[in-house]
Amino acid sequence: MRNVAELPLHGGHVPAWLAQRMRKLTRLVLILAVDEYGTKGLLERLSDPVWFQAFNNLIGMDWDSSGSTTVTVGMIKEALSREELGVKVAGGKGKASRRTPEELKTIAERYELDPEPYIRTSRLVAKVDTVAFQAGYQLYHHAFFLDEEGNWAVVQQGMNEKAKLARRYHWFDAETFTLDPHKAIAGIRAELALNTVSNDSREFQKTLLDLVSEGPEKVAREVETIKAIAKGYRPLVYYRPRDVDERVILKRYESLGKLELNARALEFARELGVGNYEELLLLKGLGPSTLRALSLVVELVYETPPSWKDRVTHPPDPFKFTYAVGGKDRVPFPVERGTYDDLISFLEKLVERNREERAIVRNVAKITKNWKFPSEEKTPTP
Incomplete structure (x- = not known):
C-alpha cells in the first residue's frame, strides 16, 4: 500500500460557521499539546506530516486537499497570536509569506532572541525547495514556527500548476541545509527530481x-x-x-x-x-x-551528476481522523455541528482541569489506536 494522499488543487472556502468552530478547536488542541509535550514537542509534531494531517482532519478540513495546509496553518497562526503559549508563527500563504522576515523579527525580539539566524534560515529553506530541489513545484506558502527557546519548524507548500497537485515540505531544527535537510516531504513522488541536496551530493x-x-x-x-x-x-x-x-x-x-x-x-x-x-x-x-x-x-562536462531521486516520504494515511467531526466537503460525511460543539465543550472543561485529570485523553487515544477506517468509505474529496 502506497499510503500517500494526493493533494489536488481545491477551490472554495471554509464557511463561517465551520471556521468559527475550527478556531476554537485549534486553540484547545494547541493548549493541550504544549501542556503535554512542551513547545519543542509541538514543533516536532507539526513537522511530522502524519501528525499535521491528522490535526487538519480533526478540525474538519479535507484529508486530500491543497487547502489542508493553508487553512490549518492559518488557524494555528491565529490561535497562537492570541494565546501566549511560548510559540508563534510568521508567514503564511501568498503575500503573507513575504512578511515572514518582518514578523520573525517581532517574534524573536519578544522572546529575546537574535532574529537574524531565523530570517536567514527562512530564506534558505525557501531557496532549497525552489532552487536546490526541483520537482516542478512552485512555493506559494511558507510558515515559520519559532518558540521561546529558539527551536523552529517550517511548513511550506508548492504547487505543480500542470498537474494541479501540491506537496508539503516539513523542516525542524535542521543541522544542515544542503544534505538531506528535510524532516519530511508529503505528496506524490515524481519519476525524476533535480536533487542537489541529497546526502551524496x-x-x-x-x-x-x-x-x-x-x-x-x-x-x-x-x-x-x-x-x-x-x-x-x-x-x-x-x-x-x-x-x-x-x-x-x-x-x-x-x-x-x-x-x-x-x-x-x-x-x-x-x-x-x-x-x-x-x-x-x-x-x-x-x-x-x-x-x-x-x-x-x-x-x-565534469561528469559529476546530481541526484535525480525525489525525496517524498510515505507517511501512514491519517484518514481515520476525518471521523472525528466529519469533513468540510462531506467526506467521509458532512461535518456534524452537534458533535463538533460537544467536542469543543469537552476539551474546554478538560483545559480547565489539572494535568492528572487530563490523563483521560491518553486513555481515549489508547482505545482508538488500532481502529481502522472502513476502506470502502475512503473516497477522494469532490
Whole structure:
C-alpha cells in the first residue's frame, strides 16, 4: 500500500460557521499539546506530516486537499497570536509569506532572541525547495514556527500548476541545509527530481562551486555547446563519455523548465568568493533556471551528476481522523455541528482541569489506536 494522499488543487472556502468552530478547536488542541509535550514537542509534531494531517482532519478540513495546509496553518497562526503559549508563527500563504522576515523579527525580539539566524534560515529553506530541489513545484506558502527557546519548524507548500497537485515540505531544527535537510516531504513522488541536496551530493556541490568561480562566460559557452551537440553538432575537439546521450540528459533538465543563466548573479558569486553551497543558494538572482544550467554543465562536462531521486516520504494515511467531526466537503460525511460543539465543550472543561485529570485523553487515544477506517468509505474529496 502506497499510503500517500494526493493533494489536488481545491477551490472554495471554509464557511463561517465551520471556521468559527475550527478556531476554537485549534486553540484547545494547541493548549493541550504544549501542556503535554512542551513547545519543542509541538514543533516536532507539526513537522511530522502524519501528525499535521491528522490535526487538519480533526478540525474538519479535507484529508486530500491543497487547502489542508493553508487553512490549518492559518488557524494555528491565529490561535497562537492570541494565546501566549511560548510559540508563534510568521508567514503564511501568498503575500503573507513575504512578511515572514518582518514578523520573525517581532517574534524573536519578544522572546529575546537574535532574529537574524531565523530570517536567514527562512530564506534558505525557501531557496532549497525552489532552487536546490526541483520537482516542478512552485512555493506559494511558507510558515515559520519559532518558540521561546529558539527551536523552529517550517511548513511550506508548492504547487505543480500542470498537474494541479501540491506537496508539503516539513523542516525542524535542521543541522544542515544542503544534505538531506528535510524532516519530511508529503505528496506524490515524481519519476525524476533535480536533487542537489541529497546526502551524496558533496562532490557535486564542490564541483558546482568550482564552476561558478570561473565566471558566467565559461558557463554560458558550455551550455550553448551542449545544446548544439544535442542537436547533432560535433566540435573538432570534444570528449564524449561512454554511454552518454546528450539529448536525453538535456531533455531531462528542460522538462523542469528553461535553462537561462543569470550572469549578474554568477558574476557576483565570483566576486564574493562564495565558499559553500548555502552561500550560493542565498545569492539574490540565483533561481531554478540558473541552477539547472549549472547542473547540466557539471553533469556533462565534469561528469559529476546530481541526484535525480525525489525525496517524498510515505507517511501512514491519517484518514481515520476525518471521523472525528466529519469533513468540510462531506467526506467521509458532512461535518456534524452537534458533535463538533460537544467536542469543543469537552476539551474546554478538560483545559480547565489539572494535568492528572487530563490523563483521560491518553486513555481515549489508547482505545482508538488500532481502529481502522472502513476502506470502502475512503473516497477522494469532490
